[in-house]
Amino acid sequence: MRRQEYLRHTTRNAGIFVGEYNKKYEQQLRISQGCYESIEKLNQKLQNLLDAFVDPDIRMTKKEYKDQRKSIEAAIGRNRQKIISIDEVVANKPKA
Numbered sequence: 001m002r003r004q005e006y007l008r009h010t011t012r013n014a015g016i017f018v019g020e021y022n023k024k025y026e027q028q029l030r031i032s033q034g035c036y037e038s039i040e041k042l043n044q045k046l047q048n049l050l051d052a053f054v055d056p057d058i059r060m061t062k063k064e065y066k067d068q069r070k071s072i073e074a075a076i077g078r079n080r081q082k083i084i085s086i087d088e089v090v091a092n093k094p095k096a
Contacts, residue, residue, distance in 0.1 A: 035079040
């Protein structure tokens with residue numbers, strides 16, 4: 001009788017664990033999707049920055065342009081790195 005109770009208890013807990021585990025992966029995938037969206041916005045910022053730099057009406061120095069471009073590219077790099085780390089975790093997800 002104790003064995004049956006133990007099995008029932010562990011099976012119920014395993015179901016809870018798998019559910020929580022899947023929620024974490026879903027959360028990771030949402031974060032990854034947010035990073036992709038952020039990269040798209042940052043790429044648009046880069047294009048807008050270039051347009052502003054070459055526009056003669058907007059007086060932007062080369063240093064200002066380079067500083068802002070470097071900042072945006074760093075943000076893109078951070079988002080890409082986050083995506084890579086999330087993809088590695090999701091790829092190693094055990095089959096449930």
